[in-house]
Amino acid sequence: MRRRAAALAVPFSAVLLAVTSCGAIPEEWRTPAFMRSDEPEFDERLPTVTGDVGEEPDVEFPSIAPPGEQISGVAHRGAGEGALVRTDDMIVADIVDYQWTGEGEAEKTNSTYDTGTPVLLELAQMNEELTGSLADQPVGSRVVFNFPAQDPAEAASMGQPEPEPGDSVSIVDIRSRFGRGDVVPGEQTTDGGGDGLPTAPDPGHDRPEITIPEDTDPPGGLESTRLIEGDGPEVEAEQQLVVQYTGVTWNDGEVFDSTWDRGGAPATFPIGVGQVIEGWDEGLVGQKVGSRVMLTIPEDLAYGEAAAESGSPEGTLVFVVDILGAVDSPPAPEPEASGEPEASAEPEG
Known part of the structure; x- marks a missing residue:
């Protein structure tokens, strides 16, 4: 991710x-x-x-x-x-x-x-x-x-x-x-699917099982499906997110990364600042805290054509993400004064 x-x-x-x-x-x-x-x-x-x-x-x-x-x-x-x-x-x-x-x-x-x-x-x-x-x-x-x-x-x-x-x-x-095992509250109202998209039934406090539709080409652009509609505030760029997530590759449906495979401990990262793949930045900013979101991310918004060279998953990726929380980042510290006088904007004399 x-x-x-x-x-x-x-x-x-x-x-x-x-x-x-x-x-x-x-x-x-x-x-x-x-x-x-x-x-x-x-x-x-x-x-x-x-x-x-x-x-x-x-x-x-x-x-x-x-x-x-x-x-x-x-x-x-x-x-x-x-x-x-x-x-x-x-x-x-x-x-x-x-x-x-x-x-x-x-x-x-x-x-x-x-x-x-x-x-x-x-x-x-x-x-x-x-x-x-x-x-x-x-x-x-x-x-x-x-x-x-x-x-x-x-x-x-x-x-x-x-x-x-x-x-x-x-x-x-x-x-x-x-903490470990946390998921978003609320009832999952859809498993996804429709228009050739993947499905993911409600897993409870466990790793989602994401199913890729057979004999179907991946969508050409980013697809975002709300499986659970949260009632919290909207996620803003530059916030620190706390999430559970599972990711699979479209080509074979195999899990390549999941917080649930690390004991269900949530992950945290800044969103909307280029620290994660573009599909996450674009697909999660604007979602409500408390939502479970399925993201189908095309290759160009994931790890790109050179993914294999860095050991990253290739092609279109599918994630199910529980947005547990979003915390504002603190303001940047003010630069310390150098102690030297500032240059005058206008020449003297």
């Missing part, structure tokens, strides 16, 4: 990025309510965080020096939707960062509430000290992290600028989660 190998621009906050280097779930995978532990005692060295999850929190720092060690605590345990966050989930979260410089003194350095762009965190890419604090929390929880300042000598050895004095504090609000 990808056009080329490229690192995804997962929008971690600066703090979490430095330290580290969610839909429905099958009923039988849910954790019973009686197995949930009580809210743990909140470490008194952490700042007091109040306010409703989903809104910018009110933060009060204690009149002590920054602890100088990594600690965390649950400021609020959400009601969730019956399923708890797992260590290999993706979560959509709002993050507010502070630099804690002294007794009761701190400065806010970042907030997704200010930009209106929550981040998508892949917990499997994070270390256990972070995931351990987020795992087993319901959606709607608020977790507070304190990170010690990086050692200046270590930063210098890595070619990084001298770290700011004091500890860093990150407040993480869990808005939603995506």
